[in-house]
Structure formats: C-alpha cells, structure tokens
Amino acid sequence: MAAPLALGIDIGGTNTVFGLVDIDGTIYFRHSLSTKSYEEASLLVDAIAGIVHNNIPPNHELVGIGIGAPNGNYYSGCIEFAPNLPWAGTIPLTAMFAKVFGLPATLTNDANAAAVGEMIYGAAKGMKDFIMITLGTGLGSGIVVNGEVLYGHMGNAGELGHTIVYPGGRECGCGRNGCLETYASATGITRTVIELLSSNKTESSLRNISVTDLNSKIIYNAACQGDPIALEAFDFTCKVLGMQLADAVAFSGPEAIILFGGLANAKEFILEPTRLYMEDSILRVYKDTVKILPSELPESDAALLGAAALMSKLLLF
C-alpha cells in the first residue's frame, strides 16, 4: 500500500510555501512560489497542482490538503478580505483545491495552523489544552481546547492579539487602541524602545538608529550587549504579555502556552520573564500549573508543517 502524504500549503503575503509531509513530520518535497505573481488565486492553485503532481515520491499517495493563510476561515474554507494578499474579497480556497486535486482540503489562519503543527509535530505533542502564541510582526494566537482548535461560532475565534490591554493605548492596525499586539510583537517592542528613548535620558546605542531602521533584531542584539533601553523594552514586553496571558489562563485553563516566531527566539529575554510576570498576575488556583514553552518546530518549516498537520487524521490510516 502506498504511504499517505499531506500537502501542506502556507500562503503568505510575499511567498507561498508548500510541501509533502508524512505522519512523522518528514518533508518529502518543498517548493516556494511568489504569491504576488498570481493575479488570481485560481492561477496559484493550478500552479501548485502542476508542481505537486510531478513530485509525489514513489510508493506514496497524496490524501489531503491543509492550508494556512491570513484571514483563512475554517468553516467557510474561504480567505476573507485579507489585507496582505493580492486577491480582493472572499476566495473559496478549499473548494478550489478540492476540485483540482479531487481530495479533501482544509483551511485555517496561520496561527491556528501553527497550533495544530505544534500539537502533531512539536512542543504540544500529547497535550489537549494549550495556547499557541506567534510573536511576529503582529501577535497571532491559536487556542486548543480538548484537542481541537477553538474556532467559535463564526470560525474566527482565538484572537488574543486583539484583546485590549490598555484602553485608549497605542493605535492598532485594527482601528482600535491598546490591543495586545501593539505591545507584544516585533513592532510592539520597537514602539516601546522609541517611547523609552523619548521618555528618559538613559544612554543607549539605539539612539543612533533611525525609527525607520529600528527593528526587533537590532533590539535583541542590543539587549545581548546589555543595553539598558533594550533590556527595559524586553522587560516591559514580558510584563504586558505575562499579564494578558494570566487572563487567558483564567479563560481556557491550558496546560502550556507555546511561544513561536521572531521575538520568541530571544528566549532568554522572553520565556522565563514572561512566565514570572504571568505568575504575578495569575489566579491562585492556576499558580505554577502552566508551562511557557518555546516552539519545537523548525522556524523555516513551521508554517508548512502546521498546514500539513491539519490533515493529520487522514495520515493515520
């Protein structure tokens, strides 16, 4: 019998990465296309189908397609008004893939896909209740309850990045103010540094960098050199994140919170400090019960593995 493989597809604003993955997380084939080169989503679907059909390894069989995409809705199978993708309106993506391949297809947003990837292949193996936090340009989250992603009534639940930490606080891309992702994200920590540079006179190498050039990587490097502004910015980021995670724990009672993405790679400045701030704010009954763990997915393949993991049930048979 041919061994089953899932096609995992990660659709991003710049590139679309896809690959064939087995139940152990081994990637048999990996390819990347420029998302922006396809004026219509259907043309990208056709291109992927052509490439994949020619690259299924011998003695293997494609059984399903998992897709992670910004604003991907699990229930409708559509990408809904994604500001960073070249296609306007509602794109019935799973229907397109299912038709071209004649196979089941599932779509969800990138953070939910990451959560499933972590549950099947990564740090959340064997867990039934956990929260996945992706600290990239924004803050994405996927909440897993009793072994299933929490999708909610409309298919778009689990948006911790847009819970409000400081009413009337920093302007957010969503049109409101004070959202968690304006503080705890790569752009959030950059804004924090700028604020600190203006509010106090501490010496810092970061004063020599323009606001345009400043980014979380530069801040991380400065923190490694002991720069006080960079260290204070990390501390504040962890404080805000930890405080909000304490509330998230009261909500869904997870076993662990898994941190992923650029900012989470600054492990020594993020993981333990965030846990300590979370413990400062947490309800007594949850004290010392919730782990904060780094992702165990290789960063370059995490999105692809997460998308493929959406089809993991089909790989078991």
Place this chain on the structure above:
Amino acid sequence: MAAPLALGIDIGGTNTVFGLVDIDGTIYFRHSLSTKSYEEASLLVDAIAGIVHNNIPPNHELVGIGIGAPNGNYYSGCIEFAPNLPWAGTIPLTAMFAKVFGLPATLTNDANAAAVGEMIYGAAKGMKDFIMITLGTGLGSGIVVNGEVLYGHMGNAGELGHTIVYPGGRECGCGRNGCLETYASATGITRTVIELLSSNKTESSLRNISVTDLNSKIIYNAACQGDPIALEAFDFTCKVLGMQLADAVAFSGPEAIILFGGLANAKEFILEPTRLYMEDSILRVYKDTVKILPSELPESDAALLGAAALMSKLLLF
C-alpha cells in the same frame, strides 16, 4: 418503559436544593435542605438519597445525578476547598452519590451548570458556542465551545470574573486587584455607588443609606426613580462588563452571551447598554454578530435545572 429522570442538585452555602427533572425541563419533585446542618458531606448525601428514593413518581426511573456546587471540579468529581461550604478540604462528591445511588454522577461549578441548563432548557437551546455570565454576589462564567463546557487542563477554566480589568484596581476576594467581578456584580455596583458618592457632589437618595445597608436592589430601585448616581453606577458597570466581553468574544467567538442572576434582572439598565459598550470595543470582524440575551430559566429553579441538565444525554434514551 419507565420514563427517565435526572436528579439535579444545587449545593449552596446556605441551602441545598434538589429535584427530579425530565428531558423537557419539567420538575417532578423539589426539596430543600439546610447545607450547614450537615457536618459531613456524606450525611447530606444520605439524606438526599433517602428523600429522593421515596419520591420517584410512578412509571419513572432515575438514571443519573447532576450536581452544581461552588469549586466543583468536573474532572475529579470533587469539591475543592470551597470557602463557603461547611466541609473542609477535598470532598469526593460524585463518588459518594454514585455509590449511594448506584448511578452515574457528574459535578461542576454553579456557573458551568447554569451554562448547561441554558443550553438544554433555556436561552441557548440549539447554540454550540456561547458564554454564560452569572451576575450575583460575584461574577461566574461558563464558556461553551462546540457544544461542550470549556473545562481546560485542570477542570477549572472559564473564570472571566477573575480576569483583570484595571491592574492595581479594586481589591478582590481572590487576593489580587482589579478583577472583573469587583466591578461587574451585585457587590461591584455597590462599590461603584460608594465611589461615586465620594467623588462627586450630585444629589442622590443613596446618600441616606449606610454602606452596610446599601445593595444592588436598592440601587436598582433608585435607578428606576431616575437617581443620577444609581444610573451612573449602572452605566459604569455596563462599560466595564462590555469592554471585557469584547475581549471574551475575541477569545471564544460566541454566538451569544447570556446574562443571569440578580443584577441581570435589571434588564433595561444592563442588557442593551452592555451590548453597546461591547460593540464600542469589539474587533471589526465580530461587529454586530454577538447577541446579549437574558437567561430564560426561572430564577428559582435555574441552578437545579442546570445541575439536572448535566445528565441530559442520559435522558434522551
């Protein structure tokens, strides 16, 4: 064949109310005992068993026992260190009932039981994703995700009353500060009135009442008379609750939020104002998608019906 009935038991600090309930929510027998009169939980269990056995109506059969109790843990079946009950430590309540009756027994906390009651018999009939909020002395909540109560890893998830609205805000019974229930609850609105009476000089009938005597019922009556302090206190309560519910929506994406309990009975001052404040703070994608509804369970029987509803699956056969 004998028609199946569930025994619903609501264990409160003062009274324990129990009754026999069928799948339609009809109550065949109802009784109340003084919780504090029983030094040991096992004595209360024995007393309930004796009374129930003598009162099962002809052509009916008891098939299971559902129990709602403060600090009731669904997974362990134990009441865990409930400050308002006369029994110390951990009480293995479902084991006790299962042994005495020779039937399956399930335990959860009162707010979760109310959520299940609402789903089986009340305002959430047919819903799979909703949030139940009980506005009593404190603020209890039960979160239903995909037709199941969200219990979390340890069995104690869904504590919205202890998410923090104002860091460093009002002292809470849980030992922290700024929890939602210190603002949005019967005691919360009373504290708000006291604060308003001290912070401004507006005339108000509430100035004639001592802090000891003041309660949410008096505040409601004053609001009905147009008292400006009472009205402002309701407005502030709705503002805080609405703001926090907007975050809860981002978390679990519910179809509706159901409000129950003393304070929620002040419908005209609570339901629509809370919804408007929630809409003010809500993420665009959820705008105008979440209903705020009053409970449809009769207040005097709600806890009993909720407890019985935990056994509803057994009543269907």
